[in-house]
Amino acid sequence: xxxxxxxxxxxxxxxxxxxxxxxxxxxxxxxxxxxxxxxxxxxxxxxxxxxxxxxxxxxxxxxxxxxxxxxxxxxxxxxxxxxxxxxxxxxxxxxxxxxxxxxxxxxxxxxxxxxxxxxxxxxxxxxxxxxxxxxxxxxxxxxxxxxxxxxxxxxxxxxxxxxxxxxxxxxxxxxxxxxxxxxxxxxxxxxxxxxxxxxxxxxxxxxxxxxxxxxxxxxxxxxxxxxxxxxxxxxxxxxxxxxxxxxxxxxxxxxxxxxxxxxxxxxxxxxxxxxxxxxxxxxxxxxxxxxxxxxxxxxxxxxxxxxxxxxxxxxxxxxxxxxxxxxxxxxxxxxxxxxxxxxxxxxxxxxxxxxxxxxxxxxxxxxxxxxxxxxxxxxxxxxxx
Amino acid sequence: xxxxxxxxxxxxxxxxxxxxxxxxxxxxxxxxxxxxxxxxxxxxxxxxxxxxxxxxxxxxxxxxxxxxxxxxxxxxxxxxxxxxxxxxxxxxxxxxxxxxxxxxxxxxxxxxxxxxxxxxxxxxxxxxxxxxxxxxxxxxxxxxxxxxxxxxxxxxxxxxxxxxxxxxxxxxxxxxxxxxxxxxxxxxxxxxxxxxxxxxxxxxxxxxxxxxxxxxxxxxxxxxxxxxxxxxxxxxxxxxxxxxxxxxxxxxxxxxxxxxxxxxxxxxxxxxxxxxxxxxxxxxxxxxxxxxxxxxxxxxxxxxxxxxxxxxxxxxxxxxxxxxxxxxxxxxxxxxxxxxxxxxxxxxxxxxxxxxxxxxxxxxxxxxxxxxxxxxxxxxxxxxx
Numbered sequence: 001x002x003x004x005x006x007x008x009x010x011x012x013x014x015x016x017x018x019x020x021x022x023x024x025x026x027x028x029x030x031x032x033x034x035x036x037x038x039x040x041x042x043x044x045x046x047x048x049x050x051x052x053x054x055x056x057x058x059x060x061x062x063x064x065x066x067x068x069x070x071x072x073x074x075x076x077x078x079x080x081x082x083x084x085x086x087x088x089x090x091x092x093x094x095x096x097x098x099x100x101x102x103x104x105x106x107x108x109x110x111x112x113x114x115x116x117x118x119x120x121x122x123x124x125x126x127x128x129x130x131x132x133x134x135x136x137x138x139x140x141x142x143x144x145x146x147x148x149x150x151x152x153x154x155x156x157x158x159x160x161x162x163x164x165x166x167x168x169x170x171x172x173x174x175x176x177x178x179x180x181x182x183x184x185x186x187x188x189x190x191x192x193x194x195x196x197x198x199x200x201x202x203x204x205x206x207x208x209x210x211x212x213x214x215x216x217x218x219x220x221x222x223x224x225x226x227x228x229x230x231x232x233x234x235x236x237x238x239x240x241x242x243x244x245x246x247x248x249x250x251x252x253x254x255x256x257x258x259x260x261x262x263x264x265x266x267x268x269x270x271x272x273x274x275x276x277x278x279x280x281x282x283x284x285x286x287x288x289x290x291x292x293x294x295x296x297x298x299x300x301x302x303x304x305x306x307x308x309x310x311x312x313x314x315x316x317x318x319x320x321x322x323x324x325x326x327x328x329x330x331x332x333x334x335x336x337x338x339x340x341x342x343x344x345x346x347x348x349x350x351x352x353x354x355x356x357x358x359x360x361x362x363x364x365x366x367x368x369x370x371x372x373x374x375x376x377x378x379x380x381x382x383x384x385x
Numbered sequence: 386x387x388x389x390x391x392x393x394x395x396x397x398x399x400x401x402x403x404x405x406x407x408x409x410x411x412x413x414x415x416x417x418x419x420x421x422x423x424x425x426x427x428x429x430x431x432x433x434x435x436x437x438x439x440x441x442x443x444x445x446x447x448x449x450x451x452x453x454x455x456x457x458x459x460x461x462x463x464x465x466x467x468x469x470x471x472x473x474x475x476x477x478x479x480x481x482x483x484x485x486x487x488x489x490x491x492x493x494x495x496x497x498x499x500x501x502x503x504x505x506x507x508x509x510x511x512x513x514x515x516x517x518x519x520x521x522x523x524x525x526x527x528x529x530x531x532x533x534x535x536x537x538x539x540x541x542x543x544x545x546x547x548x549x550x551x552x553x554x555x556x557x558x559x560x561x562x563x564x565x566x567x568x569x570x571x572x573x574x575x576x577x578x579x580x581x582x583x584x585x586x587x588x589x590x591x592x593x594x595x596x597x598x599x600x601x602x603x604x605x606x607x608x609x610x611x612x613x614x615x616x617x618x619x620x621x622x623x624x625x626x627x628x629x630x631x632x633x634x635x636x637x638x639x640x641x642x643x644x645x646x647x648x649x650x651x652x653x654x655x656x657x658x659x660x661x662x663x664x665x666x667x668x669x670x671x672x673x674x675x676x677x678x679x680x681x682x683x684x685x686x687x688x689x690x691x692x693x694x695x696x697x698x699x700x701x702x703x704x705x706x707x708x709x710x711x712x713x714x715x716x717x718x719x720x721x722x723x724x725x726x727x728x729x730x731x732x733x734x735x736x737x738x739x740x741x742x743x744x745x746x747x748x749x750x751x752x753x754x755x756x757x758x759x760x761x762x763x764x765x766x767x768x769x770x
Contacts, residue, residue, distance in 0.1 A: 049601065066699040067600045070739050087699060088719060111501040116521050118500040136501050182578055190571055196606065198567070199588065215452045216434065221581065314451040314472060334473060354455050
């Protein structure tokens with residue numbers, strides 16, 4: 001755990017790096033409106049709070065609505081932040097700041113800000129002879145490589161999700177069948193909260209049998225049955241996310257249940273389970289600094305394609321995880337980002353057969369020089385309950 | 386409950402109205418990318434799915450990623466929808482559609498789409514000599530007035546939240562103090578899921594004592610104590626949201642607990658409780674068709690100001706609720722929208738005193754000709770546990 005002074009130093013270092021990067025591209029500052037990015041730089045996190053952060057070569061202004069002022073004062077870790085509050089007119093505060101600061105060109109998060117707001121910012125800057133430059137994903141690019149404080153939080157978030165999965169795997173088979181999918185999702189969240197998580201990181205997926213073939217399924221009020229069960233879960237610890245998927249087999253229920261998976265389908269699922277696991281282990285083993293994301297994706301994809309299931313693996317191999325559960329880099333054929341040390345990514349191949357079921361196995365890793373450090377311990381060989 | 390044929394008729398009616406409105410402003414169609422709006426028109430809901438809907442004078446194209454194709458096929462209620470899937474290149478599918486359809490000017494959700502995407506859509510349309518026109522909040526404007534299928538879902542979502550609050554109010558005092566804030570939030574969600582809700586509608590707020598002065602507080606791992614407890618909760622039923630806030634008093638714990646609220650602060654909270662309740666009842670009684678949102682806001686605000694607490698009521702009186710927990714209209718001094726029959730809004734005045742605590746009381750109502758129909762039954766006179 002870091003003490004307050006150490007934390008403040010790390011936040012100061014992030015600002016320093018951001019300013020150096022702005023300098024390199026000739027920008028005099030940046031307007032940041034994405035909550036995660038505001039947190040990353042200042043330590044203040046206001047979900048959907050409509051806050052804005054203005055960084056110049058010399059100053060930092062955090063503009064928050066009146067109702068977030070108290071929270072901002074107590075949570076900001078960046079020493080030099082000027083916290084400004086507005087009640088109904090953010091524009092007024094914003095334009096006052098821009099009339100007083102130096103500099104000509106200011107970046108904006110153009111892949112995040114909506115078009116109408118973009119135009120308003122542009123007009124506001126024009127009033128003071130300043131111009132807007134598009135810096136899509138500028139802070140996100142810096143966030144791709146995690147610093148020590150972030151890695152600590154991510155590890156903790158992962159260990160909590162890991163324990164939750166272990167808890168489910170060890171559950172009595174009679175007990176597991178008392179659950180519906182949605183009740184199970186809530187139970188998992190409860191387990192994670194008990195371990196100190198602040199919340200789930202996304203709407204947890206618990207998908208039984210044929211529903212597991214829908215990669216973004218939402219849990220329903222359906223009682224769990226013999227067959228397979230896919231969990232895609234994660235929690236938040238000090239604003240950082242975890243993300244893990246396991247697919248398990250349930251087989252100890254009374255035969256003849258409704259919605260049960262038939263023998264032939266079970267065999268099919270077992271076949272694809274081994275293929276997905278093979279692809280995942282291979283990608284985990286090969287993943288390391290210096291490899292491109294597209295290469296890593298190809299390692300798992302080629303393996304699955306050779307087994308004849310290429311068309312059933314319809315998503316990328318993984319994604320970065322941090323303050324957002326999906327962030328850069330994208331592990332897909334289209335992303336040629338080179339993996340660097342301390343990037344944190346998921347590795348999650350899947351095969352989905354409509355009407356029958358799907359298998360996905362997902363771990364999160366920290367990229368290192370000659371390897372990738374897996375953040376989960378819970379088993380992933382075929383698990384039977 | 387509506388049967389499938391009735392549902393399909395209602396969805397067809399929404400499209401018809403949308404096309405009529407597009408016609409009125411001389412647009413040949415619209416590109417819709419906001420998930421709630423795509424659902425409103427088609428019946429397909431893909432959270433963060435990157436889907437797009439193109440509506441022309443004659444056709445409807447729903448563009449979804451490969452992994453949502455199955456879900457789209459089974460959930461679309463709009464008969465004439467052509468479902469198109471893409472694997473990695475949405476742009477290609479999009480441009481193919483635009484090269485084949487008739488019309489010159491197409492609207493886009495300019496207050497939702499990010500700037501970079503906006504520019505891409507613009508370029509794609511330019512290739513086929515079509516132009517983009519900005520239609521911020523175009524579908525949302527239609528969604529402000531709820532149709533029968535929506536009102537039914539909203540009423541159900543409200544009744545579930547209502548029951549959850551009643552359940553908490555009737556809880557044994559000894560039991561309530563076994564909970565932390567975050568555990569209580571999860572318990573409430575569990576209650577709502579048991580009643581058939583598909584999930585919570587937002588991150589539920591459970592805020593004890595001084596934390597209640599932060600209107601957007603996040604529940605912490607803090608044991609509930611003597612003093613006050615603010616709940617701001619809501620659930621989702623068939624994609625529609627509920628939203629309700631109650632502030633209750635807990636007084637039966639052993640004296641001398643840590644973090645307990647002192648006598649003087651309790652008295653202060655009781656004073657503001659009565660003021661907030663008075664303001665809320667007055668606004669509920671006055672709310673009706675034909676009144677402007679700003680007028681409704683002023684009714685509650687004037688009441689609170691006359692009591693000397695105007696500066697502590699730092700947010701609008703309410704907001705619309707439907708597919709989104711916050712949607713139009715905004716009940717604030719800045720919104721001169723005239724209330725119409727079957728708008729659904731919250732009425733939620735609050736007074737927040739930093740370091741001491743806050744009180745907010747929130748109901749949801751359906752606006753009617755001479756009145757507003759409150760969707761909650763649970764008590765709101767001072768409640769002691």
